[in-house]
Amino acid sequence: DNWWIKFGKKVMPKDRLWTARDEAETPPKAVMALPGGNHNLGTGRHWHFTAAILWVITGAIYIGYMLLSGEWARLIPTSWDVIPGALTMMGNYLTLNIPPEGASYNPLQQLSYAFIVFVLAPIQILTGLAMSPALTGKYPSLLKIFGGQRQIARSLHFLAMVGFSVFILIHVTMTIGFHTYDSIKRFVTGS
Secondary structure (H helix, E strand, O other): OOOOOOOOOOOOOOOOOOOHHHHOOOOOHHHOOOOOOOOOHHHHHHHHHHHHHHHHHHHHHHHHHHHHHOOHHHHOOOOOOHHHHHHHHHHHHHOOOOOOOOOOOOHHHHHHHHHHHHHHHHHHHHHHHHOOHHHHHHOHHHHHOOOOOHHHHHHHHHHHHHHHHHHHHHHHHHHHHHHHHHHHHHHHHOO
8 A cells, every 4th residue: 555644444445436435434532522523524524625715715815915915026035045044044043043033034934935835735735636536536637646546645635734734833933932032132121
């Protein structure tokens, strides 16, 4: 098999097409309290798709704003110098040498935001669509992008979710940390 990560124990048939209903397993008791509990993962998928639609709409608004306002020019790296600059900036952050605020994104921010917006988000959308048996039945080329393997799409979708989660965790932590640091600095200096 080509499983990178597998959470369930069910083995899917190799001699016929299978649907999401075939792969359904009884979730652990701890999951039963979540929406879609009582052995009904359909409601859980409904919640997932609703959240995904909200993410896509939010992303489309963000990209539309960037394109219309010209902000994309500050976000997209325009030179390979951004890589050593990003490494230097990462060293600054890791050693708690907070860089001065600037009018544009620093190299690490440019690479991070460009990766999230233009690489990770499209991967997440494509892998999400490729996991749908109904869509891949109608548009088989969608699954061919991932070697015809729904599991490859599922694994990449999971890894992209981990990437988004790590980005959000680091981003929120740094934002709170910098605002706290700024407040303490102003309190100590009296400015």
